[in-house]
Amino acid sequence: MQFKTIDEANQAVIQHITESEPFFLDVVPAKSVISELNGKALLHSGPPTVWEKMPHPMQGSCIGATLFEGWAETEEEAQKMLENGEVTFLSAHSVNAVGPMGGITSGNMPVVVVENKASGKHAYCNLNEGIGAVLRFGAYNDEVINRLNWMKDVLGPALSKALAQIEGGMNVNVIVAKAITMGDEFHQRNIAASSLFLREIVPYLITSGTPEKELQEVTKFLADNDQFFLNIMMATAKSVMDTAATVTEGSIVTVLARNGDQFGIKVSGLGDQWFTAPVNTPDGLYFSGYSSEDATPDMGDSAITEAYGVGGMAMVAAPGVVRFVGTGGFNDAVNTSDEMREICIANNNNLQIPTWDFQGACLGIDIRKVVETGITPVINTGIAHKVAGNGQIGAGTVRVPLGCFEKALEALAEKYGVEV
Amino acid sequence: MDMRSETGFEDVTINIGLGVRNMLHTVIKKNLYQDSVSLMLLTNHLSAMDGVERISVMMGTPSNKDIMKGSGLFTDELEAASPNDLCVVAETEDVDLVIEELEDFLNNQSAASEATAYSTVRTWEMAGNKLPNADLALISIAGEHAAAEANKALDRDLNVFLFSDNVSIEDELQLKQRAAEKGLMVMGPDCGTGILSGVPIAFANVIEKGNIGVVGASGTGIQEVTTIIGRNGGGVSHAIGTGGRDLALEIGALTTIQGLRVLDADPETDVIVYISKPPAPEVRKKVVEVFKTLSKPVVSIFMGDKPKEQHDNVHYAWTLEDTALKALELAQTSNVSVDGILADNEDLKKIKANKDQRFIKGYYCGGTLALEAAMILEDAFDLDPDAAHPEGMMLQHGEHEVIDLGDDAYTQGRAHPMIDPTFRVEKVKEAIANPKTAVLLLDNVIGYGAHDDMAGVFAPVVEKGKKEAAEQGRAIIAIASVTGTAQDPQVYQDQVDKLEAAGVIVTESNAQATKLAAAIIASLEEETVEAEVEKTVVADLTKASELISDKPRVVNVGLSGFADTVQENGGQVVQYQWAPIAGGDKRLAAILEKLSKL
Structure with a gap:
């Protein structure tokens, strides 16, 4: 090892995180940057999985994507194709991408392109569709497919033309640092960052040559979508954490992701290997008429935000969504972030949190600390209905299963020649 | 939050439309925006009510209306609702109850935040972040894990109070030796009680702060003695538990000796109590030898042993009550510690620098008070008592002198000094002018018949004298006591205040005044002794003393x-919610241990 100790290696890992320079460069069709998507292939969230093991909403997303791509005409036809293995599934993380909830991304869907200029690493994420009946929660009716087409034909190109006018792209760190002081934790709550993004992009949208009607649609869509920034944040976190992983030593978590069946983590010193354990079902608040009985097991790559140190890790930054974690009020949020700090090795002073006495957000989840204390990272998450098409039914929190960390620790022991 | 929801129902237009259709009731609150978290909490709250079959709480947006339609909870009243209207549709028998709950909820949204006054952490690292200047780890986890955590506390330079039992004697020895090397103290294991600067530790009573320090190997023994002290008007500076095995041969009283030395050096402590069961004879001898090296009186009880005769500064007691009462007696009349009263006193430093200034001048109007002062000084200077006192000269030793100015020799042709202070004023002026005087010792007897303001006479004399001495590069310490009560015409406290305002140190009694004077003289002569002591001090007790x-x-x-x-009780604390490493998985714990040492 090029470092004297694991601690030293971990310092190098978090240095990559604090010195990152993510820029939002472009919005492009996924297949233009992910060559694997040129055939009949779909990206999904979490560690690699197969059709049979996908939860129902993720299967619904696959059907929707198959219809969107025109590989099938009807739902039945699509279902058959997918069951027959005619469509290849890829873990988004394997192609520098991430996707929320089901994470289902096909070649013609537009993706955001974020570059960490400190390393040159690029990362991709699809665009946020808003709330209600949406593909990421397994809905695939005409409204969903029509919206996806509009995003491909109108939203994506408009954003691309707007971003092209910003020299070097849009500096994401600036938005993130501002928004965390405005009550966002970037997973459950992105209202401030989405608003700041809109403020930044509107002048360039206006001069992008987009026809007035489309311009009106695009700005209305962005203005109505509190969570639009989530997907930009996810690509940002992915570009940063992939850079941190280049250290190839140490015990820092670089990926947290789940596929509705298994929760998978990656660790800085353990390369591309997934360490998995069965996912938990989120606990939280439900929309009228729903309960935990109706919830799908945990899924989505959005937990990359927690790996980066925001989301549930930064609960204290977002008083507005505190009550998802309990009824103890703001104090519960302080306790949550304090608890998360126990398993991290530092604070990220680029992300100072006013409601936490200006401590920086949590930085560097150390698997050793997780195993030692039994404290597992808390993920803020949306909750999907277990039946595809019903969409989101609530929001809350879920814990990463401890088993992922225990397996990773065993692997770390092996890597460093520790025998017990 | 939207202002409209904070204004309450009084200020906003309320339009509660009630409609009944298949038991579905609709409640619409106009312009009452609530965010989605509130709405979900509200749904949970209302749906848990008795008699509520189904309920939906949403803002009246078009998409929410669609959802209501989908779930069969749509009513005609909803059609008119705007996106800023709070809509409730409930299938219930008594909608009034629902409305009442709804209003109650909306009005009481400030969460019941139960903030504790101290932080709770789960790792040593966070404990350090939360309380960076911690000086004690109080450990009460299962014995099998206690030694390891105590070592982690020592790693962080913390003293340890080990409440846990079932710690092996080998571990105890290792911990105590390691602590001693670092100047730290390990109280315990199986240490049930302690009091540190008035803060009860583990099972302890709330005892007034005072000048009795306790070291004990027995928890209830400490509690019995300290509470008797407290009930009898005394107070405890610190009570240091050692753990029952400290006096075993293997441990050799490591903590006991540390505790005794720390209390000896503590300015707050005047008397030291030691409580133990009978130790191994060798260890007992060692402890008693340590007693003798202490500068303060010790009251010792070795439970079950017949008390021995007092020797040196060591007193023995038979019962815990005897121990407490003896300590109280000594605490009230004990050697007054110079450190306690004159720590960092500038005058004292100046006097110390002037090597000629080493003598006490005591000028009394009360004959018996003068006699008492002489008696105490004879004891302090190891002199044989002198029965003859010509011309009121109660003590004369070198330049030290204590004179009873009420002696016949001084009252011929003038009034007694209790009435006429003129002659005593002359003597005081002389003493202050004398370059060999270090301490001026006075009494002030008030009451009917006495001078109506003796303090008022001497205060300006002392003040002026101190000033003149200062001009000559000297200093004088004046000590007095006032014999009288608050009911006396001169009023006790008024006399004390006048003297103190002039820079006189006023003590509770003449004995204390004299003892302080003697202690000052002793401290002036300490220089050479101190240097020797430093050489012989083997144990560093810095961090234990800081505690x-x-x-x-x-x-x-x-x-x-x-x-x-x-x-x-005013101490700072961080709660470490301890759990076994890796949930008690020994294999993972071993991996973690080895990885940390890579």
């Missing part, structure tokens, strides 16, 4: 009730 120099700052590892106690 008792101020209220403890505690990392409480284990029982959270102990943290509450520390907090309530």
Whole structure:
């Protein structure tokens, strides 16, 4: 090892995180940057999985994507194709991408392109569709497919033309640092960052040559979508954490992701290997008429935000969504972030949190600390209905299963020649 | 939050439309925006009510209306609702109850935040972040894990109070030796009680702060003695538990000796109590030898042993009550510690620098008071008592003198000095002018018949004298006591205040005044002795002494009730919610241990 100790290696890992320079460069069709998507292939969230093991909403997303791509005409036809293995599934993380909830991304869907200029690493994420009946929660009716087409034909190109006018792209760190002081934790709550993004992009949208009607649609869509920034944040976190992983030593978590069946983590010193354990079902608040009985097991790559140190890790930054974690009020949020700090090795002073006495957000989840204390990272998450098409039914929190960390620790022991 | 929801129902237009259709009731609150979290909490709350079959709470947006339609909870009244209207549709028998609950909820949204006054952490690292200047770890976890955590506390330069039992004697020895090397103290294991600067530790009573320090190997023994002291008007500076095995041959009283030395050096402590069961004879001998090296009186009880005769500064007691009462007696009349009263006193430093200034001048109007002063000084200077006192000269030793100015020799042709202070004023002026005088000792007897303001006469004399001495590069310490009460015409406190305003140190009694004077003289002669002591001090007790120099700052590892106690009594505390490493998985714990040493 090029470092004297694991601690030293971990310092190098978090240095990559604090010195990152993510820029939002472009919005492009996924297949233009992910060559694997040129055939009949779909990206999904979490560690690699197969059709049979996908939860129902993720299967619904696959059907929707198959219809969107025109590989099938009807739902039945699509279902058959997918069951027959005619469509290849890829873990988004394997192609520098991430996707929320089901994470289902096909070649013609537009993706955001974020570059960490400190390393040159690029990362991709699809665009946020808003709330209600949406593909990421397994809905695939005409409204969903029509919206996806509009995003491909109108939203994506408009954003691309707007971003092209910003020299070097849009500096994401600036938005993130501002928004965390405005009550966002970037997973459950992105209202401030989405608003700041809109403020930044509107002048360039206006001069992008987009026809007035489309311009009106695009700005209305962005203005109505509190969570639009989530997907930009996810690509940002992915570009940063992939850079941190280049250290190839140490015990820092670089990926947290789940596929509705298994929760998978990656660790800085353990390369591309997934360490998995069965996912938990989120606990939280439900929309009228729903309960935990109706919830799908945990899924989505959005937990990359927690790996980066925001989301549930930064609960204290977002008083507005505190009550998802309990009824103890703001104090519960302080306790949550304090608890998360126990398993991290530092604070990220680029992300100072006013409601936490200006401590920086949590930085560097150390698997050793997780195993030692039994404290597992808390993920803020949306909750999907277990039946595809019903969409989101609530929001809350879920814990990463401890088993992922225990397996990773065993692997770390092996890597460093520790025998017990 | 939207202002409209904070204004309450009085200020906003309320339009509660009630409609009944298949038991579906609709409640619409106009312009009452609530965010989605509130709405979900509200749904949970209302759906848990008795008699509510189904309920939906949403803002009246078009998409929400669609959802209501989908779930069969749509009513005609909803059609008119705007996106800023709070809509409730409930299938219930008594909608009034629902409305009442709804209003109650909306009006009481400030969450019941239960902030504790101290932080709770789960790792040593965070404990350090939360309480960076901690000086004590109070450990009450299961014995099998206690030694390891105590070592982690020592790693962090914390003193340790080990409440846990079932710690092996080998571990105890290792911990205590390691602590001693670092100048730290390990109280315990199986240490049930302690009091540090008035803060009860573990099972302890709330005792007034005072000048009796306790070291004990027995928890209830300490509690019995300290509470008897407290009930009898005394107070405890610190009570240091050692753990029952400290006096075993293997341990050799390591903590006991540290505790005794720390209390000896503590300015707050005047008398030291030692409580133990009968130790191994060798260890007992060692402890008694340590007693003799202490500068303060010791009251010792070796439970079950017949008390021995007093020797040197060591007193023995038979019962815990005897121990407490003897300590109280000594505490009230004990050697007054110079450190306690004159720590960092500038005058004292100046006097110390002037090597000629080493003598006490005591000028009394009360004959018996003069006799008492002489008696105490004879004892302090190891002199044989002198029965003859010509011309009121109660003590004359070198330049030290104590004179009873009420002696016949001085009252011929003038009034007694209790009535006429003129002659005593002359003597005081002389003494202050004398370059060999270090301490001026006075009495002030008030009451009917006495001078109506003796303090008012001497205060300006002393003040002026001190000033003149200062001009000559000297200083004088004046000490007095006032014999009288608040009911006397001169009023006790008025006399005290006048003297103190002039820079006189006023003590509770003549004995204390004299003892202080003697202690000052002893401290002036300390220089050479101190140097020797320094050489012979083997144990560094810096950090253990720091522990008792101020209220403890505690990392409480284990029982959270102990943290509450520390907090309530003014100590700082962080609660370490301890759990076995890796949930008790020995293999993972071993991997973690080895990885950390890579």
